[in-house]
Amino acid sequence: MARQSLQIVLAERPTRDIIPGQTFRQKVVEAPTKADLKDGELLVESIYLSLDPAMRGWLNDRRSYLPPVQIGEVMRGAAILRVIASKSSKANAGEFVTGFMGFQEVAILHETLIEDSFPLPPNAKLTDLIGVLGMTGMTAYFGMTTIGEPKAGETVVVSAAAGATGSVAAQIAKICGARVVGTAGSDEKCRWLKEELGLDVALNYKDPDFKQKFHEATPNYIDVFWDNGKGFLVGGEQLELALGRANKFARFVMCGGISQYNQEVMQGPKTFLSVVSMRIKMQGFIVFDFAKDYPQARRQIAQWLAEGKMKRKETIIKGGLGVSESALAHLFKGGNTGKLIVEVKNPEDSSKL
Numbered sequence: 284m285a286r287q288s289l290q291i292v293l294a295e296r297p298t299r300d301i302i303p304g305q306t307f308r309q310k311v312v313e314a315p316t317k318a319d320l321k322d323g324e325l326l327v328e329s330i331y332l333s334l335d336p337a338m339r340g341w342l343n344d345r346r347s348y349l350p351p352v353q354i355g356e357v358m359r360g361a362a363i364l365r366v367i368a369s370k371s372s373k374a375n376a377g378e379f380v381t382g383f384m385g386f387q388e389v390a391i392l393h394e395t396l397i398e399d400s401f402p403l404p405p406n407a408k409l410t411d412l413i414g415v416l417g418m419t420g421m422t423a424y425f426g427m428t429t430i431g432e433p434k435a436g437e438t439v440v441v442s443a444a445a446g447a448t449g450s451v452a453a454q455i456a457k458i459c460g461a462r463v464v465g466t467a468g469s470d471e472k473c474r475w476l477k478e479e480l481g482l483d484v485a486l487n488y489k490d491p492d493f494k495q496k497f498h499e500a501t502p503n504y505i506d507v508f509w510d511n512g513k514g515f516l517v518g519g520e521q522l523e524l525a526l527g528r529a530n531k532f533a534r535f536v537m538c539g540g541i542s543q544y545n546q547e548v549m550q551g552p553k554t555f556l557s558v559v560s561m562r563i564k565m566q567g568f569i570v571f572d573f574a575k576d577y578p579q580a581r582r583q584i585a586q587w588l589a590e591g592k593m594k595r596k597e598t599i600i601k602g603g604l605g606v607s608e609s610a611l612a613h614l615f616k617g618g619n620t621g622k623l624i625v626e627v628k629n630p631e632d633s634s635k636l
């Protein structure tokens with residue numbers, strides 16, 4: 284019997300939160316086989332699916348850095364894939380690669396959708412390909428080193444510091460010799476930041492005294508603020524607080540806006556004019572802009588991993604592709620520490636097709 288492949292397709296555009304079972308529809312199709320392969324194509328199966336806050340933005344029908352996912356289309360997403368058969372020089376059957384396969388179990392991809400493979404460093408694990416050595420790590424590396432540029436002794440504040448990108452960005456700032464303050468949504472996340480990652484201060488933004496503690500944690504003001512977009516939650520808006528505590532010539536790395544992604548009306552900081560009075564450089568970026576320099580960043584991060592200067596954590600949700608909708612909603616509830624991943628298929632299980 285032909286193998287079947289589950290696909291998660293967009294059913295309707297959410298106005299606020301993603302609603303599992305409503306935003307997406309699960310569709311079972313007959314899987315392609317190697318007989319369907321053309322030159323330059325690979326038959327791949329998904330092993331680990333990366334879940335990213337940006338996915339919420341891809342569901343909105345508005346101009347952005349990527350076109351919106353269309354109704355009825357397979358949801359976009361990066362994944363670690365196993366090559367089942369190949370008519371491409373990019374990878375051979377049995378190899379693991381990464382690529383934008385989307386939320387589906389088996390597919391034929393053109394080689395242009397597959398990332399150039401690189402040998403996994405000796406102390407790295409497979410999931411690092413979408414974590415610290417993948418888009419997450421690349422975002423942290425280029426945002427921190429090219430925009431933040433922390434110097435020894437400076438104060439760096441990282442919001443959503445226990446998340447995938449924030450945890451790597453905070454450690455890079457530590458490696459640069461900065462004093463690093465991280466914010467996160469639970470005491471447990473804060474403990475991990477202090478005890479495992481060695482941050483100088485970790486603040487739970489749900490603490491009723493957060494605003495006061497934020498002030499106390501930045502006695503010399505803030506030189507670099509890493510904005511993952513922590514919005515109007517308990518304790519105040521973090522960008523607003525950070526602008527109010529900015530040093531002269533501070534750098535604000537505008538990485539994302541997670542608290543705003545599910546809002547119909549976006550909100551902004553009241554302290555915005557600090558940009559002028561404190562001569563702040565505030566810059567957004569999209570990681571893809573740095574694609575040609577990924578190999579150099581990967582070498583550096585691999586070295587930090589080997590030296591024990593860089594640690595990472597993952598939250599891996601098992602249960603196959605069918606749980607990806609609820610896992611994605613979980614991301615917006617702060618359910619993850621480090622990188623959030625769905626195990627689509629156990630990499631130890633062999634593939635028959």
Ligand SMILES: NC(=O)c1ccc[n+]([C@@H]2O[C@H](COP(=O)([O-])OP(=O)(O)OC[C@H]3O[C@@H](n4cnc5c(N)ncnc54)[C@H](OP(=O)(O)O)[C@@H]3O)[C@@H](O)[C@H]2O)c1
Nearest residue numbers: 336422446447448467468539540541542568569570615617
């Ligand atoms: N510019 C780029 O190229 C680029 C690339 C990758 C990611 N990003 C951005 O970087 C940010 C972090 O992404 P990530 O992949 O590393 O995800 P992540 O931080 O691992 O996961 C999201 C975390 O954000 C917090 N959060 C979730 N929903 C929230 C809400 N509604 N309001 C406030 N906080 C919320 C939670 O942490 P707490 O429990 O601590 O609240 C959650 O664990 C996102 O804004 C993302 O869009 C940008």
